[in-house]
Amino acid sequence: MTSELxxxxxxxxxxxxxxxxIGALPQGGVCRLALSDEDREGRDWAVARMQxxxxxxxxDAIGNTVGVYxxxxxxxxxxxxxxxxxxxxxxxxxxxYCVLSGLEVIATLKDAGxxxxxxxxxxxFTNEEGSRFQPDMMGSLVFQGGxxxxxxxxxxxIDGVTVGDALRQIGYDGxxxxxxxxxxxxFELHIEQGxxxxxxxxxxxxxxxxxxxxxxxxxxxxxxxxAGTTPxxxxxxxxxxxxxxxVFARQLAQELGGDQVATVGHLVFxxxxxxxxxxxxxxxxxxxxxDAEALRLAEQAAYEEGITVSRNxxxxxxxxxxxxxxxxxxxxQARLRGLPSRRMPSGAGHDAQIMAAMxxxxxxxxxxxxxxxxxxxxxxAPQDLIAGVNVLLGAVVQRxxxx
Amino acid sequence: MTSELxxxxxxxxxxxxxxxxIGALPQGGVCRLALSDEDREGRDWAVARMQxxxxxxxxDAIGNTVGVYxxxxxxxxxxxxxxxxxxxxxxxxxxxYCVLSGLEVIATLKDAGxxxxxxxxxxxFTNEEGSRFQPDMMGSLVFQGGxxxxxxxxxxxIDGVTVGDALRQIGYDGxxxxxxxxxxxxFELHIEQGxxxxxxxxxxxxxxxxxxxxxxxxxxxxxxxxAGTTPxxxxxxxxxxxxxxxVFARQLAQELGGDQVATVGHLVFxxxxxxxxxxxxxxxxxxxxxDAEALRLAEQAAYEEGITVSRNxxxxxxxxxxxxxxxxxxxxQARLRGLPSRRMPSGAGHDAQIMAAMxxxxxxxxxxxxxxxxxxxxxxAPQDLIAGVNVLLGAVVQRxxxx
Numbered sequence: 001m002t003s004e005l006x007x008x009x010x011x012x013x014x015x016x017x018x019x020x021x022i023g024a025l026p027q028g029g030v031c032r033l034a035l036s037d038e039d040r041e042g043r044d045w046a047v048a049r050m051q052x053x054x055x056x057x058x059x060d061a062i063g064n065t066v067g068v069y070x071x072x073x074x075x076x077x078x079x080x081x082x083x084x085x086x087x088x089x090x091x092x093x094x095x096x097y098c099v100l101s102g103l104e105v106i107a108t109l110k111d112a113g114x115x116x117x118x119x120x121x122x123x124x125f126t127n128e129e130g131s132r133f134q135p136d137m138m139g140s141l142v143f144q145g146g147x148x149x150x151x152x153x154x155x156x157x158i159d160g161v162t163v164g165d166a167l168r169q170i171g172y173d174g175x176x177x178x179x180x181x182x183x184x185x186x187f188e189l190h191i192e193q194g195x196x197x198x199x200x201x202x203x204x205x206x207x208x209x210x211x212x213x214x215x216x217x218x219x220x221x222x223x224x225x226x227a228g229t230t231p232x233x234x235x236x237x238x239x240x241x242x243x244x245x246x247v248f249a250r251q252l253a254q255e256l257g258g259d260q261v262a263t264v265g266h267l268v269f270x271x272x273x274x275x276x277x278x279x280x281x282x283x284x285x286x287x288x289x290x291d292a293e294a295l296r297l298a299e300q301a302a303y304e305e306g307i308t309v310s311r312n313x314x315x316x317x318x319x320x321x322x323x324x325x326x327x328x329x330x331x332x333q334a335r336l337r338g339l340p341s342r343r344m345p346s347g348a349g350h351d352a353q354i355m356a357a358m359x360x361x362x363x364x365x366x367x368x369x370x371x372x373x374x375x376x377x378x379x380x381a382p383q384d385l386i387a388g389v390n391v392l393l394g395a396v397v398q399r400x401x402x403x
Numbered sequence: 404m405t406s407e408l409x410x411x412x413x414x415x416x417x418x419x420x421x422x423x424x425i426g427a428l429p430q431g432g433v434c435r436l437a438l439s440d441e442d443r444e445g446r447d448w449a450v451a452r453m454q455x456x457x458x459x460x461x462x463d464a465i466g467n468t469v470g471v472y473x474x475x476x477x478x479x480x481x482x483x484x485x486x487x488x489x490x491x492x493x494x495x496x497x498x499x500y501c502v503l504s505g506l507e508v509i510a511t512l513k514d515a516g517x518x519x520x521x522x523x524x525x526x527x528f529t530n531e532e533g534s535r536f537q538p539d540m541m542g543s544l545v546f547q548g549g550x551x552x553x554x555x556x557x558x559x560x561i562d563g564v565t566v567g568d569a570l571r572q573i574g575y576d577g578x579x580x581x582x583x584x585x586x587x588x589x590f591e592l593h594i595e596q597g598x599x600x601x602x603x604x605x606x607x608x609x610x611x612x613x614x615x616x617x618x619x620x621x622x623x624x625x626x627x628x629x630a631g632t633t634p635x636x637x638x639x640x641x642x643x644x645x646x647x648x649x650v651f652a653r654q655l656a657q658e659l660g661g662d663q664v665a666t667v668g669h670l671v672f673x674x675x676x677x678x679x680x681x682x683x684x685x686x687x688x689x690x691x692x693x694d695a696e697a698l699r700l701a702e703q704a705a706y707e708e709g710i711t712v713s714r715n716x717x718x719x720x721x722x723x724x725x726x727x728x729x730x731x732x733x734x735x736q737a738r739l740r741g742l743p744s745r746r747m748p749s750g751a752g753h754d755a756q757i758m759a760a761m762x763x764x765x766x767x768x769x770x771x772x773x774x775x776x777x778x779x780x781x782x783x784a785p786q787d788l789i790a791g792v793n794v795l796l797g798a799v800v801q802r803x804x805x806x
Contacts, residue, residue, distance in 0.1 A: 194632025211631060215677055226776050227666035227689045228614060228750030229597025232656045234774070239667050240653050246646025253635045263630035264642050265679050267672045274618055274669050274687040274717065284677040286630045314677065347631030371637070373629045 005112060007393055009386040012104045016385070019045060019084065019100060020092040029376025030092060034085040034127035034138075035063070035157075035166035042084050043172060046124060049103050053110060055122070059174025062142040062152055063126040063167050066176075068119050069106045071400065076182040076359075077119035078400040080105060080392065081351060082190065083128030083139070090129070091191075091378025093368075093385075098189045099124045101389040105396055116400035118184055125351050126172075132157040133166075140351035144358045145179045185326060185399055186361040188352040189392045191380050195371025196344060203387050204334040204341035205365030208327055210353040211259060211288040211345045212319035217266075218245065218298055222307035224271060224279035236306040239269060239278040244301040249285055259345045261288045288347055289319060319345075320353040326362030326399075333394035339387055348373070364391055408515060410796055412789040415507045419788070422448060422487065422503060423495040432779025433495060437488040437530035437541075438466070438560075438569035445487050446575060449527060452506050456513060458525070462577025465545040465555055466529040466570050469579075471522050472509045474803065479585040479762075480522035481803040483508060483795065484754060485593065486531030486542070493532070494781025496771075496788075501592045502527045504792040508799055519803035521587055528754050529575075535560040536569075543754035547761045548582045588729060588802055589764040591755040592795045594783050598774025599747060606790050607737040607744035608768030611730055613756040614662060614691040614748045615722035620669075621648065621701055625710035627674060627682035639709040642672060642681040647704040652688055662748045664691045691750055692722060722748075723756040729765030729802075736797035742790055751776070767794055 022045060023030045023038035032038040043065065050057045050067030057067045068077055082098030102122030109120065125143060130136025133155050141147035153164035167173040192198075197205050222238035249262040263286040270280040285298075302309035327343075334341040346353075346363060355361045366388035369379045425448060426433045426441035435441040450468060453460045458470030471480055485501030505525030512523065528546060533539025536558050544550035556567035570576040595601075600608050625641035652665040666689040673683040688701075705712035730746075737744040749756075749766060758764045769791035772782045 192632065193629055194634070195628070195637050196632075196634060199637060213631065217677075225598070225774055226596055226751060227668055228616065228664065228691050228752075229595065229599075229776065230664065230750070230774060231597070231599060231662070232653070232664055234598050234602060237653075237666070239670065240649060243646045243649025243653070243667070246643060247650050250635070250640075250643050250646075259634070261631065261633065261635055263640070263678070263680055264646065265630055265672070265681060266675050266677050267642065267670065267681075268675075269668070269670045272669050272671075274620075275666070275689050276668050277666055278668060278670075286678050288631050347633070348629060349631075371628055371633055373632065 005108065005393060005397065007104050007108045007386065007389045009382065011107065012100060012386060012389060013382050015100045015103065016092060016096065019096055025089065025376060027376060030086050030090050031088050032084065032086045033088060033132045034129060035132065035163065035170055037170065039085050040170035040172070046084060046099060050122070053103065053106055055106065058176040059172055060143070060176035060178045061149055061174060062139050062178055063172035063174065064123060064139045064143050066121050066123040068121045069109065071119040072115050072117050075118045076184040077121040078396050079121040079123055079183045079186045080396060081123035081125060081186060081355070082188050083351060084124045085127055085129050087129055087131050087374055089376050091375055093191045093378050093380055094193070094373070095128055097191060097385065101189050101392055104389055105393045108393060116397060118400040120396055120400050128351055132159070133163050137349060137351055137354050140354040142178050143181060144354050146354060146357065149178055183359045185359050186352060186355040187326070187364070187392060187396060188350055189364045189388050190350060191368045191378065192365040193348050193368055193371070193373030195368070197365060197367035198369055198371060200342065202342050203339040203366070203384060204391055205344045206327060206331045206334060206341050207322060207346050207363035207365055208343050209319060209321035209345055210349060211347050213315060213317045213349070214287045215314035216285050217312040217314050218283050218285065219310045219312070220281045220302060220307055222279045222305065225277045227275040227277055230277060235277055237277045238281040238307055241301045241305050241307060242267065242281045242283055245283065245285065245298050259289050261347065284314065289345070317349070320356050322356060322362040323360030326360050329395045329398055330362055330364050330391065333391045336394065337390055339391065364388055408511065408796060408800065410507050410511045410789065410792045412785065414510065415503060415789060415792055416785050418503045418506065419495060419499065422499055428492065428779060430779060433489050433493050434491050435487065435489045436491060436535045437532065438535065438566065438573055440573065442488050443573035443575070449487060449502060453525070456506065456509055458509065461579040462575055463546070463579035463581045464552055464577060465542050465581055466575035466577060467526060467542045467546050469524050469526040471524045472512065474522040475518050475520050478521045479587040480524040481799055482524040482526055482586050482589045483799060484526035484528060484589060484758070485591050486754060487527045488530055488532050490532055490534050490777055492779050494778055496594045496781050496783055497596070497776070498531055500594060500788065504592050504795055507792055508796045511796060519800060521803040523799060523803050531754055535562070536566050540752060540754055540757050543757040545581050546584060547757050549757060549760065552581055586762045588762050589755060589758040590729070590767070590795060590799060591753055592767045592791050593753060594771045594781065595768040596751050596771055596776030598771070600768060600770035601772055601774060603745065605745050606742040606769070606787060607794055608747045609730060609734045609737065609744050610725060610749050610766035610768055611746050612722060612724035612748055613752060614750050616718060616720045616752070617690045618717040619688050620715040620717050621686050621688065622713045622715070623684045623705060623710055625682050625708065628680045630678040630680055633680060638680055640680050641684040641710055644704045644708050644710055645670065645684045645686055648686065648688065648701050662692050664750065687717065692748065720752070723759050725759060725765040726763030729763050732798045732801055733765055733767050733794065736794045739797065740793060742794065767791055
């Protein structure tokens, strides 16, 4: 039966454009920074949609908002979740697509007059993006118990306002307690934010887990000297060591193969003059899916050039594998609906990796045209968006109805 | 006889400190930007010294100032020259040392009651450093005929003032015409501004020529994308190509060997974020003594990564070999005085390379401690300074007295 059930694609698209109009930017894209007035407007809109569907809506002390479509039993709900906060120059789809898909899944169930064995919930978590308040994925972290509520509320944003004050200002310091939730399982449907599905012409990414992330900042200290008068053998050139690290990072990614990626994204030379050997360089290496010790070469190259190197771990997350039962359920639904798919990791962080610590969790990806992400030009074709929601629908129905 | 003649070291050092007190900086070093009030004070001091020695002083239309100690004939003079303008944070020795050495050489001849067959001149050229007005070596270029006077006078400085106005303001828009000078030969005594003599414990550098300089700015245009979600095979990473250029520049210098140097001194990443593949990088490659085409690799690396590269030649000077007769004269004088020396190129630009186009020219280097240069901590030991002037004295006497 579940393969016959289909969502209303027009209603889905209309809701995307409606929510996307709140905080819309003149050039396209949207700005609804976490806990801003625009975020409040977006939240109010989403809550009104939940209420119109007859859901039981709760807001917790960190502003996470959950709407529950009751089931035939009172067992813990199958949850669909993500976020509706955006970057200052965000796209229409990141986060929002999943929350709207959750509403659409429930609307489809309601239209069909279907109640499932377990409740089905749709949630949006506070401050997934981390653009205004650090860390990102804050709401799901508090929800799951990985971050103390008090710590989160006391966090000061880039504008100096605390999370607690911002929540009160927009009226989303809710009464529901955090840290005592029970969830049967968690599904997050998201645009890929990478080019793989688009490149390979596939409709669905069956996400097997979130890659481990290691961000290391290197600080190289050499000796500044005249570029014309200093022989090569007497140089301590921090720029040269930087170049070796850049080349090595690429080699490392190629040798490890698979989903390994390596990026030198941030780099600052000092004094940064054409005819002066740089004495100080700060650079970052972003590695996903790997052993951070693989960057031992930085020390070796620095030693050979007679410069000192210090490193600072900016961030490190272990890889998060998703629950096999959820991954297989998604894969089966894509097959059932004849949608070409592939297994893949998520290179970006998502609330699902936080939720994976408290219940079986998984993600479904749909293509991002040209892999554009965190960009006002983010785009996924309507038929791909609709196909993704149908897979979500099928998976949630199966999961919620199981014995 | 010339090996017996010796300068007065104390008088030399006293003059260095006296001139160095004009525009002295609180932390050491000196600031006498070209044609500033401090430059005028320094010029006035030097002109007074020339007049006290009974020299015939002329100031030309670009402010170049020449003092001539007459000879037994009216043949063109043997000239010792350099500059007394400094960087905003200049050292005590750069340029000034040669001008003061020229005065000391002439004072020594005068003390000994010696007139030589040819006149002996000491000159300081306007705006060698190029810190306030571009190009550097401006005064000698006009003197030699390589730059039109009108063009030079119309040049606007970083403060918006033209060279012509600045000359008038400090009273150094002299009456002597430019472009019709005859000079027998040109000697420039200078601190090395590099570490080689200091490192090797040598007193004298016999400069064989000024290295060719090629400054190339590369503009690399790739594609910005998420560092986590973009597989290596789909990247167009301008940062990676930058790293390859940096590694290649070092390899090139090592393979060519000799005096070849290569420096990536300036580098700017865009957008310069930890988790974003850089799409745009601007970098410079400073090569001395080489074929600029050797950087073909930039194009190859860019092609392989699928990014575009454009290059902009910021500066290019062909290597300037010095006259063999002058080089050998300097080498012989160092030998005669028992001073350990080596042949070497100049990695930095000097007025001597401009003068080499109009007469036999050469340079003598003395050690710079730790190679420090363009730095308030520039330092050369007094005995090294004095030894250098004695070599200059011997060479000038030989040259001026020849048949």
